[in-house]
Amino acid sequence: MASFQDGLPDLTACGPATSAGPRVYIETYGCQMNVYDSQAIGGLLGRDGFASAAREDEADVVLLNTCSVRDHAEHKILSRVGEIRADRRARGLAQPVIGICGCMAERLGDELRKGGQAVDLVVGVDNYDTLPGLLRGLTDPDPAGPAAGGRTVTGHRDDQHYVAPPELYPVNNSHLVTIHKGCDYKCTYCIVPMTRGPQREKHPDTILDEIAGIVAAGGREVTLLGQNVTAWRWGADLDFAALLDLVAGIDGLERIRFLTGHPRDMHRHTMATIARLGKVCPWLHVPAQSGSDRVLRRMKRLYTRAEYLAMVDHARAVIPDVTFSSDFIVGFPGETEKDFQQTLEVVRYVKYDQIFSFKYSERPGVPAARLADDVPTPEKKRRLAELMAVQDEVWQGVASACLGQSWQGVVESAARRPAGAVRVRTASNRKVVVQGTGLEIGQHVGVRVTGFRNTTFTGERLA
Ligand code: SF4
Numbered sequence: 305m306a307s308f309q310d311g312l313p314d315l316t317a318c319g320p321a322t323s324a325g326p327r328v329y330i331e332t333y334g335c336q337m338n339v340y341d342s343q344a345i346g347g348l349l350g351r352d353g354f355a356s357a358a359r360e361d362e363a364d365v366v367l368l369n370t371c372s373v374r375d376h377a378e379h380k381i382l383s384r385v386g387e388i389r390a391d392r393r394a395r396g397l398a399q400p401v402i403g404i405c406g407c408m409a410e411r412l413g414d415e416l417r418k419g420g421q422a423v424d425l426v427v428g429v430d431n432y433d434t435l436p437g438l439l440r441g442l443t444d445p446d447p448a449g450p451a452a453g454g455r456t457v458t459g460h461r462d463d464q465h466y467v468a469p470p471e472l473y474p475v476n477n478s479h480l481v482t483i484h485k486g487c488d489y490k491c492t493y494c495i496v497p498m499t500r501g502p503q504r505e506k507h508p509d510t511i512l513d514e515i516a517g518i519v520a521a522g523g524r525e526v527t528l529l530g531q532n533v534t535a536w537r538w539g540a541d542l543d544f545a546a547l548l549d550l551v552a553g554i555d556g557l558e559r560i561r562f563l564t565g566h567p568r569d570m571h572r573h574t575m576a577t578i579a580r581l582g583k584v585c586p587w588l589h590v591p592a593q594s595g596s597d598r599v600l601r602r603m604k605r606l607y608t609r610a611e612y613l614a615m616v617d618h619a620r621a622v623i624p625d626v627t628f629s630s631d632f633i634v635g636f637p638g639e640t641e642k643d644f645q646q647t648l649e650v651v652r653y654v655k656y657d658q659i660f661s662f663k664y665s666e667r668p669g670v671p672a673a674r675l676a677d678d679v680p681t682p683e684k685k686r687r688l689a690e691l692m693a694v695q696d697e698v699w700q701g702v703a704s705a706c707l708g709q710s711w712q713g714v715v716e717s718a719a720r721r722p723a724g725a726v727r728v729r730t731a732s733n734r735k736v737v738v739q740g741t742g743l744e745i746g747q748h749v750g751v752r753v754t755g756f757r758n759t760t761f762t763g764e765r766l767a
Contacts, residue, residue: 325353326443329363329400333381334371336529336563337500338406340480342369344466345405345432352436360388364443365401367435370408372495374665378408389422401442403427403435407499411669414456428458429485429500432466460486460501467514477525477716477729477746478561479518483511483547487531489566491593492604492671493633493664496531503531508538508547515554524746525559525714526551533562534569544569545577552581559714559731561585567592568607570615572622579623586623587657587733590615591631595650596643599636602675609650616654627732629658634691635684636664637675644687648694655702657733658759659695663688703756710766711736715747728763736763 328349332342345367346356357363366388371377385402392399403425404416410428417423425438434457442455465485486501487494515526528551530536536544551560560583567590578584590612594600597608607615619626632647651659663684666677679687713728719737726740728749736751737760743749750766 325355326364326439327355327357327362328365328367328439329357329360330367330369331360331384332369333377334369334373334406336480336527337482337485337531338369338371340468340482340529341406341429341432341466342367343468343480345369345435347469348432348466349436349439350469352440354436354439360400361391361395361397363400364398365403365439367403367405370404370406372407372411372499372667374662375667376665378412381408385423401425401439403439405429405432405435407495410458410499411495413458417456425455426458427456430459430461430464431457433464462504465504465506465510467510477559477714478527479515479523479525480529481511481514481518481526482506482529483533484530484536488535489532489606490604490671492602492675493636493667495667495670498669500531503535505536505538508542508550511547512550512554515551515557519554519556524557525561526557528560528562530564532564532566532569534565534571534574543574545571545574548574548577548581548584552583557583559583559585561587561733563589565590566606567612567615568605570619572618575619575622585731585733586626587629587731588619588623588626589629592647592650592654593631593633594636594639594643595647596639599639599643599647602638603633603636603672609646613650613653625732627657627734628654629733630654630656630660632659632661632691633664634661634687635679637672637677637679639664639679639687644690648691651691651694652698655698656695657699657702659691661688661691661695699759703759703761706734706753706761707755709753711751711753711763713749713751715740715743715745715749717745727760734761735759736761738763738765740765 330342330345332338360366368381368384370381388402401424404423405427406429409426413426416426424442427435484503484505486503487496488503490497518526534544536547565588570590592612593603593605595609634644666673711730713730713736715726716729717727719725719727724740725737726743728736728738728751738751751763752766753761753763755762
């Protein structure tokens with residue numbers, strides 16, 4: 305489950321290059337893999353003559369790139385389809401072609417087109433190359449035009465790795481690069497092995513060419529993406545650490561991030577590589593999920609609490625300025641108060657910069673669905689609130705210790721407020737809002753930390 309979203313482009317819609325063809329609007333839900341896939345879909349459609357719609361109500365085609373990680377996320381998509389249809393009806397506008405892509409398409413397939421959902425097509429995560437043909441068939445007014453063909457295309461394919469064109473990336477520092485898809489682990493709560501299939505690596509040459517293209521187009525930072533990037537491997541000799549070495553060798557590339565690392569695959573030689581290559585950012589998103597060995601076993605996370613903490617200790621010892629973030633699930637089947645308290649102990653020990661915490665949500669068909677979902681909802685809510693309160697207390701301590709420090713960072717975007725300020729991101733993934741007279745996106749800047757609000761710092765530019 306890759307749920308980490310912070311630090312990614314603020315992108316709810318993207319689309320293909322401008323042309324005179326049917327206008328497409330893509331709404332992206334869920335994780336960063338979907339953000340990347342939406343960009344790749346945009347590229348595929350742009351090359352086929354489709355145009356980008358700036359707003360959903362101006363589009364001939366609305367694609368919802370969906371997430372199945374929680375029940376709530378799926379319900380949201382179904383209401384969204386109803387909302388789009390109702391809005392167009394109420395305003396007397398033509399109905400768009402509505403397509404469901406992503407994990408929900410893969411999980412529910414043709415079911416999405418049955419009943420009252422009014423969805424026109426369903427295309428799963430490995431079949432986006434069929435979208436141009438399908439959409440031509442559905443949007444071509446010429447009755448002799450191409451046929452729509454089957455409107456539900458799902459199923460996993462090994463041959464297909466999408467590459468998003470560099471010109472479609474948002475103007476932001478980090479350019480997403482998916483390096484593999486799927487996952488070979490079988491964490492019992494996770495729907496990813498069902499929706500995205502087994503782990504399949506993108507060829508290292510494709511990855512390197514893609515990044516070289518990004519650098520040639522002016523990009524200076526990439527985020528290597530995957531459900532479990534630290535398990536990337538090509539043949540006997542190339543593992544994730546070796547890939548980091550190759551990527552770092554690309555001239556002109558300044559910073560490399562990666563998401564998401566599985567704690568079990570955060571090997572010591574990978575940490576040594578991160579420390580040696582100055583280009584790899586010292587920020588590890590390593591989802592712990594629980595601090596209890598009993599729960600970790602039931603989740604099939606393949607590490608113990610002691611192994612996880614030893615990984616954190618080692619990273620702290622060898623990677624200068626390293627920071628951590630994590631995901632946690634509370635109320636997993638069978639989680640007792642004692643188990644939950646052990647999770648709080650891990651949070652207090654590691655001192656994460658940020659955690660993403662969720663109440664356990666049973667997904668149909670995953671192995672954990674066979675376990676009794678026996679933590680009552682009010683108790684799940686209480687644990688979630690307590691976990692967030694503990695993280696908040698931890699973070700107050702971490703952030704307060706940063707006041708007065710001088711950091712180097714790169715300007716990544718205009719800040720939402722105050723007017724004229726910019727958002728700077730450090731290699732350790734800390735965000736600092738700085739009054740930005742004359743500062744440009746991509747510019748390196750020194751800042752002194754003056755305050756913080758939630759997880760964002762405020763700072764002043766160093767002379
Ligand atoms: S490592 Fe576990 S939680 Fe992560 S995607 Fe794979 S199965 Fe899901």
